[in-house]
Amino acid sequence: MYSRSLSARLLSITAALAIALGATSCASSNTSDGPTAGGRGGTLNVALDKAPASLDPADMEQSTSPFAQPAYDALIGVDANGSLVPALATEWGFTDDENKVFEITVRDDVTFSDGAELDADALVTNLKHLDGGKSNVASLVNGGTYEKVDDDTVRITWTTPHPLAPQALTQRWVAGMVVSPKAIEDDPKALATKTVGAGPYELDADRTVAGSTYVYKARDDYWNPDAQHWDEIVITVIANPEQRLNALKTGEVDYVAGDLSTADAAGSAGMQVLYAPTIVYGLSLLDRDGTLGSPLKDVRVRQAINYALDRESIATALLGDYGFATEQTVVPSEAGYVKALKGTYAYDPDKAKSLLAEAGYSNGFSLKVVASTSATAATLSQVLVEQLAKVGITIELDSRPSADYFEGMTGGTFPAAVIGYGSQPLPMEYDGLFGPKAIFNPLGSTSEVIEKTMGEALVAPADEATRLYEGVVTELVEQAWFAPAVFAPVFYFASTDLAPVSVTEARPQSPITELAPAA
């Protein structure tokens, strides 16, 4: 059985991101050729919707990682196409055939903002620090042993395969961000409110108000000055999306977290509207094994629910040009996506009724569903209620605010839930979404086919792994473990004073540090 390690955390992190941002969906995205820097700018003003609980990468939730990005460079970079590129690390890779032993070599010319040097010892200190971290991100490298191979190389050994370790150590996940070993050893608690990283900027603690305004000043001794596009970066927390857009329109800020409700207005105002469709919204049919005695144990019922959803109409009405319909939980650019599965459950209410009748539910049934009150999930929930009612399924919707929703969804008392979940590499989705120990699979549904195929994929070469992933996705769709509806994007809006910003399915958020003044 595949171990629950990296994937569960990464998956859950992305799902959290999806919920937190109230994202919507979309087809490809608006992708440019990347920043065309117009020299170094003065101050970059950014408005985001949520402050971090802590600035320490070991205690930080992934959705607030933009607050760490200015100060903390990551070991591995990921470009807009999703390719891994060197950052603080120059080389990395598995040295065994089972993806359990991983070696990584760091640059030898990097110093932290407190003057400490980056080397193998610093990396080992960081990995141990992450082991003791509070957030789910810290657990991305948990469970390993860390040893110094030479001055700049560290070997990580896990007892279970970790094929996605390189992805986990990119700047997309805060686990890849490296902290000064001196700061960790001196006063790790202080890292909650200050930064001591190897990134291009350093937090100006005197001008920062935790939870509200974060000011970062450019470092004079940064190892890669070409990547410093600003003298300083100011991130302000503005919870209301309309207020963020107003601040952008008046020129008070240059870059904001957006949402579906303000996307058209941002476009009309001439702003760069950035979005990538990475969040799947739909129903998770949790009681697949009939643990709660619901009709969902019968695959025909689950398939009937899928046939009853008019996905294309939902996508058009809910998301317009920003989203697209889906029957799968991975985006088309992700390994495991099966193009041939599109249309498997084309809208067919008659077939849905027929399947329900075959399963013995010709008069329909009632189904308890827990849902979040976040904007997109709430709207989708209402649509689902209406569409399923047409085939005789009465949804007893229990809509709750975020914290209460997660307690309900993971509590094992609801046979189904409306979910918003960020697409990830399939092993991550296995650990977080559909594996037997996944947090989004609270009733522990299992499938022999999925378990066997995932186990083989873990140690398979890339091409073979992709084929095996496709088998898993096919099984999920055919067995109707979910009733996905749409893929929705995470939105960002940027001023035209910034160089064109690039987001893709492979990298739905541009790192703050890559934002540059327009040429």
Next chain:
Amino acid sequence: MSLRRLLNWFVMSLLLFFVLSALLFVLVSLTPGDAARTIVGPNASVEQYEQVRRELGLDLPVWQQYGNWLMGLLRGDLGDSIVSGAPVGQVLADRLEPTLSLILCTFVCASVLGIALGVIGASRPGIVGKAADALSVVGSAVPNFWIGLVLATIFAVHLRWLPTSGYAPIVDGVGPWLARMVLPVATLTIGSTALLAKQTRDAVAEQLAQPYIVLLRAHGVSEHRILWRHALRGAAVPIVTILGMKMVGLTTGTVLVESVFVIPGFAGYAVDATLLHDIPVVQAITLIFSIVIIVTNLIVELLYARLNVKEIS
């Protein structure tokens, strides 16, 4: 005000604070979720979540958590933010200036405008009085946050005369500080001025109808002196009462306005801390609010005594 009365008053205030803080502790504990969930993220594993709960002491009974907080308070330690780990004193100190600026500026503006409008309204009971009444009704009926959104839309988004949001410390220059204070202070002042103007007008008008005013006029005292010196002094008790209420109201009333204008004050942060279940921060803010309310009431009591009021409720 006698020393005994003063002591009784303090004891009652302290009791009130303890009851309030305990109640708040329980209420925050009863709301769904907790700080551990905030820290680990909504989708962390059960094991991670439980571990953080234990580390934060959130697995202890509520009464024990409250006891621990109270003992810390008695030692002068407000504790650390559960969420960020930063000392609560530091967290709130960073947010003191914006909230104080907002409260004091609004209090001064509302007091000057409200009393002036009230006195003028009382002396010219025609259209000015009716205007004060109308303003009072509108100011009392319309929520502050709505006024704030309208002002921001007009003066910041459309006219672009002022920034939509944010705060500039006064040490960075009076200009930027003032620019960011205008809209939030105006928002709070509109509501506060209205009621004060009406109360002042009624109180002063009542004084102007008293026999001693007729006597003063008979002695040739000028109308200006009668109005601003004698009638206003006679009307001071209800005005002081309203001012005290306004000060208390402003302390809590800044919460929404700080949110609307994204001002990093501690009033608005109370909402965030509550949502994050950051109990030490919530309790500390409660403590500050309680102190402000207690001190304000004390000042009002002292002013009553100074104004020779015999009955003190």
